[in-house]
Amino acid sequence: MRKLKYPLLFLLILSMLIVEGFGQYLHLSNRVQLTGNVIQPGAAYVGLFCKSGGNVQPETEETWQAMVQPEVNTEEKEENAELVPEAQFTTVDASYFDDALFIGDSRMVGMHDYSGLDNATYYAEVGLTIYSLFDDKIAPLADGSMGTIEQALQERQFGKIYLMVGINELGTGTRERFLETYRAAVEKIHALQPDALIFIQGILYVTESRSQSDAYINNPNIMTRNADIATLADNKQIFYIDVNEVYSDGNGNLSTEYSFDNAHLKGACYDKWVTFLMEHGIVK
Amino acid sequence: MDFGSLPFIIWFMPVFLCIYYAMRTEQAKKIVLVVGTLLFYSISCFAWLPHLLGLTFFALLAFGWVRRKGKVALWISCLAFVGFLIWNKTSDTLMPGISFIVFTIVSFLIDTYQKKVGKVGFWDCVSYILCFPKLISGPIARMEQMQNKKIYLMGERQVKIGSQIESGVACFIIGLGYKVLISNQLAGLWHEIQTIGFVSVSTPLAWMGIFGYSLQLYFDFQGYSLMAIGIGKMLGYTFPDNFDSPYLSKSISEFYRRWHITLGRWFRDYVYIPLGGSRKGTLFTICNLFVVWLLTGLWHGFGWNFVLWGMFLFFWIALEKLFLKKILDYIPFLGHIYILILIPLSWVFFALPDMADIQMCFLRLFAPLVHHEGIRVAAGDYLKYGSMYGPFLLAGIFFAFPFGEQWLKRNYRRPICVLLLLIIFWFSVYQISIGLNNPFMYFSF
Numbered sequence: 001m002r003k004l005k006y007p008l009l010f011l012l013i014l015s016m017l018i019v020e021g022f023g024q025y026l027h028l029s030n031r032v033q034l035t036g037n038v039i040q041p042g043a044a045y046v047g048l049f050c051k052s053g054g055n056v057q058p059e060t061e062e063t064w065q066a067m068v069q070p071e072v073n074t075e076e077k078e079e080n081a082e083l084v085p086e087a088q089f090t091t092v093d094a095s096y097f098d099d100a101l102f103i104g105d106s107r108m109v110g111m112h113d114y115s116g117l118d119n120a121t122y123y124a125e126v127g128l129t130i131y132s133l134f135d136d137k138i139a140p141l142a143d144g145s146m147g148t149i150e151q152a153l154q155e156r157q158f159g160k161i162y163l164m165v166g167i168n169e170l171g172t173g174t175r176e177r178f179l180e181t182y183r184a185a186v187e188k189i190h191a192l193q194p195d196a197l198i199f200i201q202g203i204l205y206v207t208e209s210r211s212q213s214d215a216y217i218n219n220p221n222i223m224t225r226n227a228d229i230a231t232l233a234d235n236k237q238i239f240y241i242d243v244n245e246v247y248s249d250g251n252g253n254l255s256t257e258y259s260f261d262n263a264h265l266k267g268a269c270y271d272k273w274v275t276f277l278m279e280h281g282i283v284k
Numbered sequence: 285m286d287f288g289s290l291p292f293i294i295w296f297m298p299v300f301l302c303i304y305y306a307m308r309t310e311q312a313k314k315i316v317l318v319v320g321t322l323l324f325y326s327i328s329c330f331a332w333l334p335h336l337l338g339l340t341f342f343a344l345l346a347f348g349w350v351r352r353k354g355k356v357a358l359w360i361s362c363l364a365f366v367g368f369l370i371w372n373k374t375s376d377t378l379m380p381g382i383s384f385i386v387f388t389i390v391s392f393l394i395d396t397y398q399k400k401v402g403k404v405g406f407w408d409c410v411s412y413i414l415c416f417p418k419l420i421s422g423p424i425a426r427m428e429q430m431q432n433k434k435i436y437l438m439g440e441r442q443v444k445i446g447s448q449i450e451s452g453v454a455c456f457i458i459g460l461g462y463k464v465l466i467s468n469q470l471a472g473l474w475h476e477i478q479t480i481g482f483v484s485v486s487t488p489l490a491w492m493g494i495f496g497y498s499l500q501l502y503f504d505f506q507g508y509s510l511m512a513i514g515i516g517k518m519l520g521y522t523f524p525d526n527f528d529s530p531y532l533s534k535s536i537s538e539f540y541r542r543w544h545i546t547l548g549r550w551f552r553d554y555v556y557i558p559l560g561g562s563r564k565g566t567l568f569t570i571c572n573l574f575v576v577w578l579l580t581g582l583w584h585g586f587g588w589n590f591v592l593w594g595m596f597l598f599f600w601i602a603l604e605k606l607f608l609k610k611i612l613d614y615i616p617f618l619g620h621i622y623i624l625i626l627i628p629l630s631w632v633f634f635a636l637p638d639m640a641d642i643q644m645c646f647l648r649l650f651a652p653l654v655h656h657e658g659i660r661v662a663a664g665d666y667l668k669y670g671s672m673y674g675p676f677l678l679a680g681i682f683f684a685f686p687f688g689e690q691w692l693k694r695n696y697r698r699p700i701c702v703l704l705l706l707i708i709f710w711f712s713v714y715q716i717s718i719g720l721n722n723p724f725m726y727f728s729f
Contacts, residue, residue, distance in 0.1 A: 008702045009450045015706065016294060041294040047717025113662040114484060260478045267484030268659040 019043050087235040092281030094119065094274075099159035101196075103149060104128060106264060107204055108164055114267035115274050121158070123149050129168045130181045134188070153192040161189060161196050162277075166203035166225055167263070171216040179228045186232055197282050200233060202226040202242030208253040210262035217263075219252050241280045246272045285327045287511040288463050290716055296324070301518060305445060314411040317519065321416040325380075328420075332379045339368070340413050343389045347409055350396050358397045362390050374586060381420040383583065387550055388413060392427050394554055401427050417515035421508055423526045424546040430521060452517030454696035454705055458689060459510025461708040464715050466683065467503035469676045470496050473669060474635070482644040483659045488666040490648040494628040496673060497635055499680035502530070505544065529686045531627070534619025535612050536600045539627060551576050562605075570602050577601070584634070589642060593633035600626060 004010050023042020026032040032045040097120040102108050108124035111117070123139040139152035163186070169178050186198060203222045205211070211218040226242060233240035247265070249255035254262075258269045265273075285292045300320050307313045326333050346361035369386040372379050392412065395401050404412075404427065412430050473496040477485055485493070509526035516523040530542040540548050552561075556576050562569040581594020604612070612619040629649070636642045647656040662668075682688055695701040 006446045006450045007699070008453060008696050008705060009446065011702060011706055012453060012709065013298075015710070016298070019710075020294065041290040043294055043713050044290055044717045047714045050714065051718050113665065113668075114480075114660045116660065260481065261475065264479050266479070266481030267662065268481055270660065 016043075019046050022046055023049075084233065085235050087233070087239050088282070089280045090283055091279050092283065093278065096278070096281050097160075101158040101161045102164075103133070103161065104164035104201070105166075105168055107167075110265055110267070111270060111273065114265075114270040116271065117274060123152065127168055128165055129172075130165050130178060130185055131169065131173070133165065133185050150188070150192065153189065158193060158196050160199060160282075161193060162199045162201055163189070164201035164203070166229070167206075167217065167222070170221050170225070175224060175228065178225060179232075182229050183232055186238060190237070196237075197284075198238045199280075200229050200238065200240045202230070202240065202244055204265070205244050205248065205252065205254040207256050207259055207262040208249070208251070209256075211253055223252065239280075239282060241276075243273055243276050246276050285324055287508065287515075288460060288712075288716060290713065293460075293713070297515070297518075301449065304519065311405070311407050313519075314407040317411045317416075318407070318414045321414040321419060324416040325419065329380050335379055336381075336385070336414075339365075339385060339389070340410065343392075343413055344406075344409055346389070346393055347396060350393050354397065358393055361393055365389055365393075373583075384418070384420065384422045384424060385413065387422075387424050387547075388418075391424065391550060391554065395427055402431065404431070415521075417512045417519070417521075418523060421512070422546055423509055423512060423523045424550050425521075425523050429524060448520060449518045450696065451693075452514045452519075454514070454693060454701075455517055456511050456514030457705045457709045457712075458692050459507045459512075459514060460712045462503040462507030462510065462683070464507075464712040465708070466676055466680050467500050467507055468715070470500040470503070470673060470680060473497075473673045474500060476669065478641075480665075482641060482648050484661050485648050485658065486661045486663070486665050487648060487651045489669060490645065490651075491628075492666055492670065492673075492677075494632060494645075494649070496677060496680075497631055498531070498628045499677065499684065501631065501634075502527070502543075502684065503680060529684065531623065531684045532620075532686075533623050535604050535609055536597060536623065536626065537604050537609070539623060540597070540601075551580060555579065566606070569605060573601055573605070574598055585637075587637050588639065589633050589637050592642075593630060596630050596633055 020042035023045040026045040032049050097117050100120040102122045104124045105128040106126040112122040125138045134150045137146040139149050141147040205219050230240040247258050304316050349357040365386045372382050477493040506527045513523045528542040530539050533539040559572045577594040577598035581590040584590045632645050
C-alpha cells in the first residue's frame with residue numbers, strides 16, 4: 001500500500017467531504033431540519049442525525065401541529081366542567097411525607113438534594129418530560145435495578161404523589177398535546193395507585209430576564225400551561241398546587257433572589273417549598 | 285465567527301486556504317489575509333468594522349509619524365490608542381478584540397521607536413494588524429516574529445506547504461478538543477455550583493469547583509490559543525506560545541511567566557521595564573510590580589473583584605521577591621503545593637464579581653477551619669458531581685502536563701496519532717453540532 005504523504009490532511013479532507021455531502025443530502029431530503037432558515041455545514045445535520053438515529057425535525061409548534069393527529073375528543077372538550085369542589089387544604093408536618101412520592105424534572109432533583117425531606121421517595125431526573133415520563137428508567141426497583149416509573153408504581157403503593165414536569169416541554173409539542181399527555185399520565189398514575197392523592201404542581205416560573213429573552217421558555221407560556229393542567233384537578237383525589245406564589249416577584253416571574261441561573265432555585269431556598277407543601281396537605 | 289463554530293471550520297478555513305495558496309506572490313497573500321480578516325470580522329460584528337478600519341488607518345499614520353518624529357510622536361500615539369481602549373472598556377459595549385488590537389499597535393509603535401523593526405512594507409503593516417487568527421484574543425505577536433515567516437508559493441516548495449498546513453491542522457485540532465471536550469464540559473461544574481449557591485455547597489465540592497474552574501479557564505484559553513497558533517502555522521506564520529504548562533510552576537512569579545505568556549511579556553517589556561523593572565532597588569521593584577498588577581487586574585474588568593485579584597497576586601509575588609522564593613526553592617514540592625492551592629484560590633476573585641459570593645465561597649472552602657455551617661448542604665454532593673465531572677477533571681489534569689500535548693503535536697504523522705486527532709476532531713464537531721438544534725443549548729431543565 002502506497003504510503004500517504006500527508007495522512008492527517010488527506011484523511012481529514014476526505015472525511016470532511018463525505019460528511020458535508022451526506023449532511024447536505026440529509027438537509028435537502030428533509031430528513032433533518034434545524035431551527036431557523038440558515039443553511040448550516042453538513043456536519044450539523046449529520047451530528048443531529050447520529051444523535052437521534054433517524055428522522056429529526058425541528059422541535060417547533062408548527063411541525064408538531066402538522067404531525068399530531070387530533071387527539072382531543074371533541075365531546076370531552078365541549079362538555080361543561082362539572083362543579084369542582086373547593087380543595088380543603090390543611091397544615092401537616094414532615095411525617096406526612098413518609099409515604100410521599102415526588103416525580104419530576106430538574107426542579108424535583110433539586111427537591112431531592114436540598115429540601116431536607118429525606119423520608120419521601122423521589123423519581124426525578126434532569127430533562128424529564130411528560131412525554132418520556134413512563135419510558136425513562138429512573139426509579140429504583142425492589143431487585144435493585146433501575147426501572148420505569150410504571151414498574152415502580154406496580155411494586156409499591158404511595159399515599160401521595162406529587163408531579164412536576166412541564167418546563168422542558170415548552171420547546172416541543174403543542175399546548176393541546178401537552179395537556180392531553182398530562183391528562184393521560186395522571187389517569188395512568190391513578191389507575192396504578194387508586195388510593196393515592198395526586199398533587200399536580202404548577203410549573204415553576206423563570207426569572208424576568210429569561211422570560212423576556214426566550215421565545216419558548218417564558219412565563220406567559222408557563223402560565224398558560226399551568227392554567228391548562230389545573231383543570232385536571234377534581235379536588236377529591238387530584239389536586240393542583242402552585243408554588244409560584246411563594247417564589248414570585250409579584251409580576252409573574254421567578255424572583256431573582258432565589259435563582260442564579262434564571263431557571264433553578266438555589267439550594268438554600270427549598271425550605272420555602274417544603275413549608276408550602278406542608279400548608280397544602282390533604283388529610284382524608 | 286468563533287473558531288469553534290462549524291461554518292468557520294468547515295467552510296471559511298478550507299476556502300480561505302485555497303485562495304491564499306492560489307496567490308503567486310507574498311504580497312498577494314498578505315492582501316488575501318487582510319481581506320479575509322475584514323470578512324471574518326464583518327461576519328462576527330459588522331457594527332464595529334468602521335472602528336477597526338479607523339484604528340488600522342490611524343495606526344498606519346502613527347507608524348510613519350513615529351519613524352520620522354520619534355519620542356513625541358510615540359507618546360501622543362500611544363496615549364491616543366490606549367485612551368481609545370480605556371474609553372471602549374468603560375462604555376456599554378466592548379469592541380471585540382480591542383485590547384489585543386491596541387496592544388499589537390502599541391507594541392509595534394514602541395518597537396519602531398526603539399529601532400527593533402527592520403524594513404517593512406505597507407502590506408506587512410496592514411496584515412500585522414488585520415490578521416484574523418490573532419485579531420480577537422491574541423497571541424500578541426511582535427512584528428519581528430511576523431517577519432520570520434516562511435511563506436511558500438504553490439509549485440515551489442510544495443512539500444513545505446503541505447507539511448506546514450498539516451502541522452497547523454494538528455495544533456488546531458488539539459486546541460479545538462481542549463475547548464469543546466474539556467473546557468466546555470467542565471464549565472458545567474462551576475455553573476452548577478453557582479446555581480446551587482455557595483452557601484449550600486460542601487467543602488469538598490467547593491474545592492472540586494475551584495479546581496474545575498482552574499482547569500476550565502486554562503483549557504478554554506489554551507484551546508483558543510492553539511487554534512490561533514495552528515491557523516497561523518497553516519498560513520506560514522509562527523505565533524508565539526501563550527502557555528507553558530503553567531500549573532507545573534513552583535512560584536506565582538513563575539506561573540505568570542507561563543500563563544498568557546504574550547500578555548505577560550507585553551506588560552513586562554512595555555510597562556514594567558520602562559518603569560525601571562527590578563533595577564532600581566527593592567522598593568522601586570515592589571512599586572513597579574504594584575502598578576503592573578493593578579493595571580492587569582483592571583484590564584480584565586473594572587470591578588473591585590479584579591482589583592482584589594490583582595492585589596492578591598501582587599502580595600504573593602512581592603513576598604516571593606523578598607524572601608518566600610528562597611523557602612519555596614529549598615523545600616521540595618512545597619512550591620507545587622503552594623501553587624496548586626493559591627492559584628485556584630486566586631481564581632475565586634477572578635470568577636465572582638459579587639463580593640458576597642467571594643466571601644461565601646471562601647467560607648465554604650475553609651468551613652471546617654472557621655466553623656462555618658452552610659445552609660442545606662446536601663451530604664455527598666461532591667460524590668454526585670465527582671462522578672459526573674470526574675472524567676473531564678482527569679483529562680484536564682493529564683493535559684495540564686506537557687507530555688500529552690507535545691506528543692500529539694510532534695507525532696501527527698504516525699498512524700495512531702492521526703487516528704486520535706481525527707477522533708478528537710469529529711467528536712468535537714459532533715458536540716458543537718448537537719448544541720445547534722437546541723435553542724436552550726446545554727441547559728436542559
